[in-house]
Amino acid sequence: xxxxxxxxxxxxxxxxxxxxxxxxxxxxxxxxxxxxxxxxxxxxxxxxxxxxxxxxxxxxxxxxxxxxxxxxxxxxxxxxxxxxxxxxxxxxxxxxxxxxxxxxxxxxxxxxxxxxxxxxxxxxxxxxxxxxxxxxxxxxxxxxxxxxxxxxxxxxxxxxxxxxxxxxxxxxxxxxxxxxxxxxxxxxxxxxxxxxxxxxxxxxxxxxxxxxxxxxxxxxxxxxxxxxxxxxxxxxxxxxxxxxxxxxxxxxxxxxxxxxxxxxxxxxxxxxxxxxxxxxxxxxxxxxxxxxxxxxxxxxxxxxxxxxxxxxxxxxxxxxxxxxxxxxxxxxxxxxxxxxxxxxxxxxxxxxxxxxxxxxxxxxxxxxxxxxxxxxxxxxxxxxxxxxxxxxxxxxxxxxxxxxxxxxxxxxxxxxxxxxxxxxxxxxxxxxxxxxxxxxxxxxxxxxxxxxxxxxxxxxxxxxxxxxxxxxxxxxxxxxxxxxxxxxxxxxxxxxxxxxxxxxxxxxxxxxxxxxxxxxxxxxxxxxxxxxxx
Numbered sequence: 001x002x003x004x005x006x007x008x009x010x011x012x013x014x015x016x017x018x019x020x021x022x023x024x025x026x027x028x029x030x031x032x033x034x035x036x037x038x039x040x041x042x043x044x045x046x047x048x049x050x051x052x053x054x055x056x057x058x059x060x061x062x063x064x065x066x067x068x069x070x071x072x073x074x075x076x077x078x079x080x081x082x083x084x085x086x087x088x089x090x091x092x093x094x095x096x097x098x099x100x101x102x103x104x105x106x107x108x109x110x111x112x113x114x115x116x117x118x119x120x121x122x123x124x125x126x127x128x129x130x131x132x133x134x135x136x137x138x139x140x141x142x143x144x145x146x147x148x149x150x151x152x153x154x155x156x157x158x159x160x161x162x163x164x165x166x167x168x169x170x171x172x173x174x175x176x177x178x179x180x181x182x183x184x185x186x187x188x189x190x191x192x193x194x195x196x197x198x199x200x201x202x203x204x205x206x207x208x209x210x211x212x213x214x215x216x217x218x219x220x221x222x223x224x225x226x227x228x229x230x231x232x233x234x235x236x237x238x239x240x241x242x243x244x245x246x247x248x249x250x251x252x253x254x255x256x257x258x259x260x261x262x263x264x265x266x267x268x269x270x271x272x273x274x275x276x277x278x279x280x281x282x283x284x285x286x287x288x289x290x291x292x293x294x295x296x297x298x299x300x301x302x303x304x305x306x307x308x309x310x311x312x313x314x315x316x317x318x319x320x321x322x323x324x325x326x327x328x329x330x331x332x333x334x335x336x337x338x339x340x341x342x343x344x345x346x347x348x349x350x351x352x353x354x355x356x357x358x359x360x361x362x363x364x365x366x367x368x369x370x371x372x373x374x375x376x377x378x379x380x381x382x383x384x385x386x387x388x389x390x391x392x393x394x395x396x397x398x399x400x401x402x403x404x405x406x407x408x409x410x411x412x413x414x415x416x417x418x419x420x421x422x423x424x425x426x427x428x429x430x431x432x433x434x435x436x437x438x439x440x441x442x443x444x445x446x447x448x449x450x451x452x453x454x455x456x457x458x459x460x461x462x463x464x465x466x467x468x469x470x471x472x473x474x475x476x477x478x479x480x481x482x483x484x485x486x487x488x489x490x491x492x493x494x495x496x497x498x499x500x501x502x503x504x505x506x507x508x509x510x511x512x513x514x515x516x517x518x519x520x521x522x523x524x525x526x527x528x529x530x531x532x533x534x
Contacts, residue, residue, distance in 0.1 A: 027053040027055070027188070027189060028172050028188050028189065028190060029052075029053060029190055029350065030052055030053030030054060030055065030189050030190060030350075031044075031047050031052055031053070031054050031055075031189055031190065031191045031192070031193065031346060031350070032054075032055050032057060032173070032175050032187050032189040032191075032192045032193075033047075033054060033055070033056045033057070033192075033193045033195060034056075034057045034058075034149055034175075034192065034193070034194050034195065034196045034200075034201065034202050035057075035058065035194065035195035035196030035197060035200075035202075035318070035320065036056055036058035036060070036133070036143070036145075037129065037195060037197065037318065037319075037335075038070075038125060038128050038129055038132060038318075038332050038335060038336055039195040039317050039318030039319075039332075039335035039336060039338060039339045040056060040058075040193075040195035040196070040317075040318070040339075041056070041129060041132035041133050041135075041136050042080075042084075042132050042336050042339040042340065042343070043193060043195060043317065043339035043342060043343050044056045044136050044139075044141045045084075045132060045135045045136040045139050045141060046084075046339065046340070046343030046344065046347070046454060047141075047343055047346060047347055048136065048139035048140045048141045049135075049139045049453070049454055050343075050344070050347035050351070050454050051347075051351070052346065052347050052350050052351075053142075054140075054141045054142065055141075055142045055143075055144060055187060055189070056136065056141050056142065056143050056144065057144045057147050057149065057175070057177060057187070058143065058144065058145050058146075058147065059146070059147065059148045059196070059201075060145065060146070061145055061146050061180075062143070062145045070124070070125035070128075070329070070331060070332035071122060071123070071124055071125070071234075071247040071255065071329065072120055072121065072122055072123070072234075072247075072329035072333075073090065073094070073120075073121040073123055073128065073332075073333065074120060074121075074329065074330070074333045074416065074417040074418050075110070075113055075115040075117045075118065075119075075120075075417040075418065075419050076115075076333065076337060076417055076418030076419045076421075076436070077332075077333040077336050077337065077418065078090070078091070078115075078116075078117035078121060079115060079116070079117060079419075079439065079448060079508060080336060080337060080340045080507070080508070081336075082116065082117070082439070082448045083448045083451040083452060083506075083507075083508060084135065084452065085452050086131050086132070086135065087117070089131055090121065090123055090127065090128065090131060091117075091121060093123060093127050093250075094121040094122055094123030094127070095121070095122045095123075095233050095248070095250075096119040096120070096121060096122075097110070097119055097120040097121075097122060097233055097234065098110050098111045098118070098119050098120075099111075100120060100413070100416065108409060108412070108413050110413065110417070113413070113417065113419065114419070114438050115417075115419055115438055115439070116438075116439045116446075116448070120329075120417075122233050122234060122247060122248070124249055124250070125332055128332070144177070144187075145180075146179065146180035147177045147178070147179055147180070147185075148177060148178045148201065149175060149176070149177055149196070149201040149202060149205060150176045150177060150178050150184075150201075150205075151175075151176040151205055152173060152174070152175055152176070152192060152202065152205040152206060152314060153173070153174040153176075154172075154173050154174075154206075154311075154312045154313055154314065155172050155173070155313075172188055172189065172190055172313070173188070173189050173190070173191065173192045173312075173313045173314065174186055174187070174188050175187040175188070175189065175192055190313065190350060191313045191314070191315065191346055191350075192313065192314045192315070193314075193315045193316070193317060193342065193346075194314065194315070194316045194317070194320040195316075195317050195318045195320055195335070195339070196320055197318070197319045197320060198210070198302065198304070198319045198320070198323045200316065200319075200320035202314060202316065202320060203306060203316055203320050203321075205314075206311040206312075206314050207311070208306050208307070208308060208311060208316070209306070209307065210304045210305075210306055211304060211305070211307070212302055212303045212304030212305060212323075213302065213303060213304075214300050214301065214302050215301055215302065215303050215325060215378060216259055216300060216301040216325060217264045217265075217300045218259070218260075218263050218264055218265045218266075218267070218269070218298055218300065219257060219258070219259045219298065219299050219300060219301060220257070220258045220259070220271055220275060220276050220279060220296070220297075220298055221255070221256070221257050221258075221295075221296065221297050221298070221299065222255075222256045222271075222273060222276045222290070222293045222295070222296040223249070223253050223254070223255055223256075223293060223294050223295045223296075224253065224254060224256055224273070224276075224290040224291060224292060224293045224294075225252060225253060225254070225290070225291055225292045226246075226254050226288040226289055226290055226291075227288065227289025227290075227291065228286070228288040228289050229288070230246055230254075230288060233247075233248065234246070234247050235247075235284065237283050237284055238283060239282060239283050240282070241260055241261035241262050241282075242258070242259070242260050242261075242279050242282035242283040243258065243259045243260075243279075243283050244256065244257070244258040244259075244279055244280045244282075244283035244284050245257040245258070245326075246280075246284070246288070253294065254288075254290075256276055256280060256290060257326070258276055258279035258280055258283065259279070260279050260282070265298070266298075267297075267298045267299055267300060268298075269298060271296045271297065271298055272296075273290065273291075273293050273296065276290065276293075276296065277290060301323075301324075301325045301326065302323050302324075303323070303324050303325065303374050303377075303378055304322065304323050304324075305321065305322045305323075305367075305370055305371060305374060306320075306321050306322070308363060308367075309321050309338075309362060309363045309366060309367055309370075310359070310360075310362060310363050315342060315359075315362065317335060317338035317339055317342060317366075318334075318335030318336075318338055318339070319331065319335060321338065321366075321370060322334065322370035322371075322373065322374065324373055324374045324377040324378060325377045325378055325380075326377070327376075327377040327378070327380035329416075330373050330376070330377055330416065330418075333418055334369065334370065334373050334418070337366075337369070337418060337507075338366050338370075340507045340508075341362060341365055341366055341507055342362050342366075343454075343506075343507075344454055344505065344506035344507060345358050345359055345361065345362060346359070347454065348488075348531070351488075351531075352531070353488065353530065353531030353532075354529075354531065361423075364423075364424060365423040365424070368424075369421050372415065372421070373415075376415050376416065419436055419438075421436070422434050422435050422436065423435075423509055429512075430500075430510075430512070430513035430514060430515075431513075432500070432502060432510045432513040433510050433511070433512060433513055434509060434510060435509065435510050436508060436509055437502070437504050437508055437509065437510060440494075441495045442457075442459060442492035442493065442494065442495065443462065443492050443493040443494070443495060444490075444492040447459075447492075447504065447508075448508070450490055450492060451504070451506060451508060453490075454488075454506045455487075455488050455489055455490050455506060456488060456489045456490075456503060456504060456505060456506060456511070456529065456530050457489075457490055457491070457492065457503075457504040458489060458490070458491040458492075458501070458502075458503050458504075458522070458526070459491070459492050459493065459494060459501070459502045459503075459504065460491070460493055460494070460501040460502075460517070460522075461493060461494060461497075461498065461499045461500075461501065462493040462494055462495070462497075483533050484533050485526065485530050485531065485533055488530055488531070489526070489530050499515060499516055500513055500514070500515055501513065501514050501515075501517040501521075501522060503525055503526070503529060503530075505529075511525070511529045512525040512528070512529060
């Protein structure tokens with residue numbers, strides 16, 4: 001959803017953390033992240049936890065609002081949060097749904113998902129922001145609130161972290177900003193990441209276009225109290241030209257979003273609660289006695305995607321890189337997964353453990369996912385609002401197909417929840433390379449517990465079948481393979497009789513795998529992905 005930004009809020013505050021305000025954000029070996037929404041907070045926290053100096057720049061004043069737009073966390077997002085020790089807290093705060101209803105007639109169950117989080121978690125975006133900000137503060141992220149990016153200048157080179165310099169050197173990035181008091185400053189860093197929403201100042205500063213179009217105009221939004229509680233946690237339906245969606249905040253208020261095809265007015269047109277009631281009655285049959293609106297607005301939804309997520313040392317993530325309709329609740333979730341993909345790669349390069357060419361894989365892996373999300377969310381909206389006979393017939397056929405053909409249902413739910421995406425693998429690679437790894441049981445506990453700390457996890461066969469490198473010297477508990485890599489690598493064995501040796505990336509995808517691997521193959525893979533042992 002867009003119309004503002006992926007971290008869009010208003011002035012109503014909710015338990016802000018005591019953020020560390022940056023006193024010195026001129027670190028040519030660090031990263032400047034622009035935009036303190038969920039995507040930026042996750043990325044900044046990951047980098048700081050890995051020891052990278054991070055400055056987080058935010059145009060707004062410091063606040064966490066309870067008027068944010070995203071309302072659901074999908075399985076893949078919860079897995080990523082689990083790898084950071086945050087998922088259980090959010091699970092306790094939110095409400096679980098074990099199915100997704102589409103088009104009023106198709107109900108897709110989630111309890112068969114191959115994930116520890118085989119459900120949809122209904123939780124407002126501000127709750128996610130709160131735990132991510134706390135983690136970023138604890139990790140040492142430096143914050144610059146009420147600071148606006150005005151220009152970005154890049155050096156001419158593309159060196160590694162050790163060679164990165166400040167403005168005026170052949171490497172590095174200079175970020176010019178304007179502060180709340182009207183002053184100016186220049187921040188320097190090795191890399192800059194724009195997570196500053198669909199009106200991204202970072203994207204504009206590097207000259208990237210944002211092609212696409214508006215697909216839904218004059219969407220109405222209201223946060224209200226309801227005299228009658230909906231039967232479902234999430235309520236959504238479309239009838240004729242009207243669509244409405246209702247979700248709970250958990251504080252007595254509900255978010256109502258509505259749209260009527262025949263009402264195409266500017267976002268600036270005044271909105272009253274009677275219009276929201278009318279659209280809701282048309283789509284849902286009643287307005288649930290909505291009253292006491294604390295916030296109302298109009299916005300529009302675009303489908304847009306930047307052609308590149310990287311220009312030199314500047315990257316885009318979240319709504320700065322892609323925006324789409326709210327259908328499927330995929331916006332915040334896609335941005336968080338962008339951040340999870342990019343963070344460990346920047347940390348590896350700046351730590352001197354990976355070639356800067358690794359950063360090219362961010363575009364190769366995440367741009368196709370963004371394109372697929374645009375297609376799926378747009379398709380859901382167009383089918384939900386179908387009116388012509390042929391579109392209604394198509395919706396019936398597709399609904400029946402997904403409902404009765406298990407592979408089609410698995411593919412559809414895999415896209416919406418994020419667990420079905422795979423990353424491209426080199427020719428000749430093991431079939432597991434690029435696939436997501438579920439939270440399997442290991443000899444040391446759960447996989448996603450082992451991923452905490454942003455480390456790779458090497459998993460091999462148990463007993464006599466495991467490579468010698470996974471066995472410690474006589475009398476030692478630590479496997480030989482760890483050595484000087486133990487700050488960025490951990491190891492375990494399967495609890496089953498599986499013979500595959502797998503190297504899992506910090507974001508939970510397979511970097512390398514082999515059957516009956518010997519020590520030489522393991523060491524070659526570790527040198528490529530984790531860095532040299534010394």
